[in-house]
Amino acid sequence: MAHFFREKLKEKGLKVTPQRVAIYEAIVNLKNHPTAENVIEYIKLNHPNISVGTVYKVLDSLVENELLKKVKTEKDIMRYDAVLSNHHHLYCIETERIEDYEDENLNEMISNYFKNKKIKNFKVQDIKLQITGKFNK
Template sequence: MQQRADEIIKTLKSKGLRVTPQRFAVYANLLERTDHPTVEQILTDLNKDAPTSSQATVYAALQALREVGLVREVLLEEGVSRYDANVAPHHHFRCKCCRTIEDVQWNAFGNIDLSQLRSGLKAERFEVIVQGVCDRCQ
C-alpha cells in the first residue's frame, strides 16, 4: 500500500502538480477503477467513510489531472462526463442495457484511414465508441 502511495506521489510530482490530499485521493481512486466513473460516483466513493470532499474539489482535482495528461474525460452519453486514468490509446464499449463501459484495445478495429476525411479537415485524434449489449445482458 505504501509503495502504491509513493508511486502516486512521484507521478503527480513528475507532472509538476502539487500533491494535495484531494488530488491524491481522486487519482488513487481512478487508478483502482475500470468503470469510468462520473464526478458524483468518485465523490460518493471518496466520502464513504467520512464526508471530507465536495463536488467542486473533485472537479478541480480532475481538471488538474486532466491538464497534465494523467486522466482523460470520456464522453459516451450526452451531458455525462466520465473519467479514466487509462490514458493509453483505447476505445470503449457501452452496454445499452446495464450501461457498463469496458475498454476496447486500440488495435481491435485495424487501421482506420483518417485520410478519407473531406479536404480541409485535419484529424488530431479519434476514438471509437461501440454501443450494444454485453454478454451479461444477452
C-alpha cells in the first residue's frame, strides 16, 4: 500500500516525503472518508510536528495528481477518499457515514443507457451516484 503510493508519487514527479506518506496512510486508515480535520487530528498522534498547512497542501496536491479523490457532501466540508477505482457512495441520512459502493452491473447499465440517450449539448465523461438512505443497525 505504502509502496503503491510511493510509486505513484514518483510517476507524477512528486517527491516522496514522510509527510505525504503519513497523510496518505491516515486517509487509508481512517476509513469513512475523513475530512482534512480528521486527518490533522490523526496525524498529530504519531507525527506531532507535521504542520496543519502541510496537510492542506498535501491533500490538494494529491487530489490534483489523482492519488486521492474528493467526496461531495451535503455539508460544506470536503472529505477524502483513497479508493481510486470507479465507484459510487452511500450516504447515511442519520449519521455522517459514507461508504463506497461498487457495482459493475449498475455501471454497465447506466453507461449503456447514455450510449443511446444523448444529453443535448453535453458530452458525458463520468457518472457518479449519490445513494442516500439508512444503514441497518
